[in-house]
Amino acid sequence: MVAEHIRTLIELPESPPSLAAARDLCLRLTRQHYENFTLISLLVPRRMRVHIAAVYAFCRTVDDIGDEAPGDRIALLDRFEEELQSAYSGSPRHPVIVALKQTIAEFDLPAEPFLKLIEANRIDQRVHRYANFGELLHYCDHSANPVGRLFLMLYGYRDEELFRLSDNTCTALQLTNFWQDIRRDYEMGRIYLPQDEMERFGVSESDIAATRANERVRALVRFQVDRARGYFRDGLPLLDRVSGHLRVDIALFSRGGLAILDKIAAQDYDTLSRRPVLSKGEKMRLFLSTLV
Numbered sequence: 001m002v003a004e005h006i007r008t009l010i011e012l013p014e015s016p017p018s019l020a021a022a023r024d025l026c027l028r029l030t031r032q033h034y035e036n037f038t039l040i041s042l043l044v045p046r047r048m049r050v051h052i053a054a055v056y057a058f059c060r061t062v063d064d065i066g067d068e069a070p071g072d073r074i075a076l077l078d079r080f081e082e083e084l085q086s087a088y089s090g091s092p093r094h095p096v097i098v099a100l101k102q103t104i105a106e107f108d109l110p111a112e113p114f115l116k117l118i119e120a121n122r123i124d125q126r127v128h129r130y131a132n133f134g135e136l137l138h139y140c141d142h143s144a145n146p147v148g149r150l151f152l153m154l155y156g157y158r159d160e161e162l163f164r165l166s167d168n169t170c171t172a173l174q175l176t177n178f179w180q181d182i183r184r185d186y187e188m189g190r191i192y193l194p195q196d197e198m199e200r201f202g203v204s205e206s207d208i209a210a211t212r213a214n215e216r217v218r219a220l221v222r223f224q225v226d227r228a229r230g231y232f233r234d235g236l237p238l239l240d241r242v243s244g245h246l247r248v249d250i251a252l253f254s255r256g257g258l259a260i261l262d263k264i265a266a267q268d269y270d271t272l273s274r275r276p277v278l279s280k281g282e283k284m285r286l287f288l289s290t291l292v
Helices: 004-010 019-033 046-068 073-089 095-107 112-126 133-143 145-154 160-180 182-187 195-200 205-209 215-240 244-266 280-291
Strands: none
Touching: 004 019, 004 046, 004 073, 004 095, 019 046, 019 095, 046 073, 046 095, 046 112, 046 145, 073 095, 073 112, 095 145, 112 133, 112 145, 133 145, 133 160, 145 160, 145 244, 160 182, 160 215, 160 244, 182 205, 195 215, 205 215, 215 244, 244 280
8 A cells, every 4th residue: 555645746636735734744654653753752842843743754755755656766756856846946735845845944954955865765766786885875975964964954053063973973873774674675676785895705695695694794794883883983972062852862863773783793793684673672771761
């Protein structure tokens, strides 16, 4: 069954929904998919919740177009980009963009981060292998880093140094997701492990296709996990530069990502046989300990 936010893009309504209806869809999408939202919303001023939800719903919709939408996904991404452009100079009809238009206006959000997120999903349609880590970083700069910058701007932070620190954290989170999902991504036809590093560690695609990681794969994943930890470490000073619930949110994401890396290490760097995840209890403990 095609989800409402994708179905609405496939068949755009003749007229836009009300702002209240648009925001309701964004809040529903956010509650369904953003695991920290219910907890974080306890700390967030009520007036900010709809704006956080609008940005998150945009990110969710773009990802779902790229991963789940039926038919021509490139064409749908192009259509969603047209809707985004209409948020700056026109009248969007997709509910997520209708809600986002108000957030863009209130917080003076530039188009570039949103455009990069759309382009990341175009890349996913065209590129299924990455020759080197530089190419992977370019992808992270489109798929992950814009999200952190947008959330900083929602809270009035526009300092380039803070953006740089945020980029480190967001890149670390994206890398963590890659190494957590090696098997899942392979089943979708994608390998994010850089090809030159696979060759250096003697890892073939048939090794990635296996149901259990061999010694070569584990050595390569260990190398990637250590590098991801370095990006988390380089982003940690951001916590001392922001305040309030934004600081809690960033700390939660960072600690959650590091906890996943710990789980990968605990299962001897084999994410082919089992995908490492945090239980609800572990997530709650992380949240409570982050508040202390």
